[in-house]
Amino acid sequence: MSTAVTQTWYMTQRQLRVIARQPAYAVITLIQPVIWLFLFGSLFKKIVRLGGFGTTSYLDYLVPGVVVMSALGASMWAGMGTLEEIQRGTLDRFLTTPVSRAALMNGNVVNNGLVTAFQSVVIVLLGLLGGADYPGGVGGIVILVLASVLLGTVFGALSNALGMVVRERESIIGINTFLLLPLTFLSSAFMAPAQMPGWMRHIADFNPVNWAMVAGRSAMSEHPDWGAVLGRGGALLALAVAAVWLSIRTVRSYQRSV
Known part of the structure; x- marks a missing residue:
């Protein structure tokens, strides 16, 4: 076990x-989230008057959505x-060594998680500078970052599995x-569920992107719904474990094909 962890960290x-x-x-990847945060935040700031957002500031509502969308876009x-x-033939050379096949795939996943956590914290801080309020405090922010990771x-x-297959x-x-775009707009990224058409709201209930938003937003609110946080989290x-298992299976399948 320790060998696999060491090899994963090396990768x-x-x-x-x-x-x-x-x-x-790292700076370039933050440009789009900043545009979402401040351009969309300014453009739709009056939309909270429709109700159902759980806050009087659209920026408060938007920050968790941008954090999650950034994680989705990067991953x-x-x-x-x-x-x-x-x-480049790098993977084939690694496959001739005793390195763990799980480490070959999980190194990329861990790297992506670290980058996502960094980007999430930066976006939260930018939102704070823009005037956003986080009643859930540091604990709520940590849960949002974990959900995005x-x-x-x-x-x-x-995506790794897809690369191995196609x-x-x-x-x-x-x-x-x-x-x-479907994953983004069939979620509560920009619009409160109460203002969404019924069919979109039902689809969002099965959208993993929306699960992360619901968990993060609830944890950052003044009165968190811990049932929603734990359920979506x-x-x-479970979905992350299944996806990682699938990616490891694809690298083993690839090895048999070369």
């Missing part, structure tokens, strides 16, 4: 060194890194583009 460090050599990348492209490893793990692991950039780009955890 994670490989990914982190890439980011350390290109610090501008869905994790498979591109896996595809690069395949095309779990969501990132789900889609990061699935092995084409165009396919990954097409699938991600197809899924990103537990569902995300």
Whole structure:
């Protein structure tokens, strides 16, 4: 067990060194969340008058949504890194060593989780500077970050599995583009569930992206619904475990094909 953890951390460090050599990348990935936060926050700030948002400030409502959307957007492209490893032959060389097959995939997942946590904290701080209020305090923020990391793990692991299966950039780009907008807008990212059409609200109940938003928003509220937090958080955890298991299975299947 300790060997697998050590190997996973080694693979994670490989990914982190890439980011350390290109610090501008970390800044660039925050541009879109900042646009969502302040452009959408200003454009729709009066929409809270419709009711159902649980706050009088749209920015308060929007911050958890932007944190979760940022985690989703970043994790869905994790498979591109896996595809690069395949095309450069790096993965094949690792497969000739005794390194754990789980470590080969989970290093990317752990790296994605660390980056997601960093981005989430930055977005929360930017929201605070913009005037957002977090009645749930530090504990609520921690739960929001954990929810975003779990969501990132789900889609990061699935993206890795996709990269192992399709092995084409165009396919990954097409699938991600197809899924990103429905996953975002069939959730409570921008609109309170009370203001959504009934059919959209029912679909959102089964959307993992919305689970993370519900858990995070509730934990950050003045009176958290811990049933909702634990229920959605537990569902995300179970889905993350299943996605990681699937990604490990795909690397073993890939090994048999080469």
